[in-house]
Amino acid sequence: MSGKSNVKFFYIGIAIALLLAILAPFLASSDPDGLESAAGEIVEESKMSQIEATEPVVSSPMPDYSIEGLGKGGEVAAIAVGTLAVLAISLGLGKVFSKKI
Template identity: 65%
Template sequence: MSGNQNMKFLYAGIAIALLISVLAPFLASSDPDGLESAAMDIVDEAKLTAMEEVAPAVESPMPDYAIEGMGKTGEVAAIVAGTLIVLVIGFAFGKLTKK
């Protein structure tokens, strides 16, 4: 691939990642994910509730993939921000490890 084709491929990948980020809150299921439902089957409900009430070691800046008080707009903003952060970290790591 030439440099121009590589850049088109990169831009297409970024556009697809951002499109998925924007659509995810509207397409995601409200049912518990596989890990949560498996935990509910294995662990006693009282014990699971007690584990959920334990304060985390580090507070999440955007818990539950959302910005509180903004509804679906906050969910979209949080996921887009997370996607962009991961893309920037990946790009920086690629630049640092490039030979």
């Protein structure tokens, strides 16, 4: 692929990632699944409530993939910001590790 088509591919990828970030809060299930439901089946209820009551070592800037008080818009914003942050970090690491020594 040429350099121009690589850039086009990159921008299309960013657009798709942001589209998924916008749609995710509306498509996601509100029922607990995955790790949370598996832990609920394995860990005793008393221990589970004890675990949930403990404070995290480092607090999340956007807990539960949302910005408090903004509803679905806060969820969209939090996921979009996270998506852009991961893309920026990946691009930065790619540039650092692609330099020839």
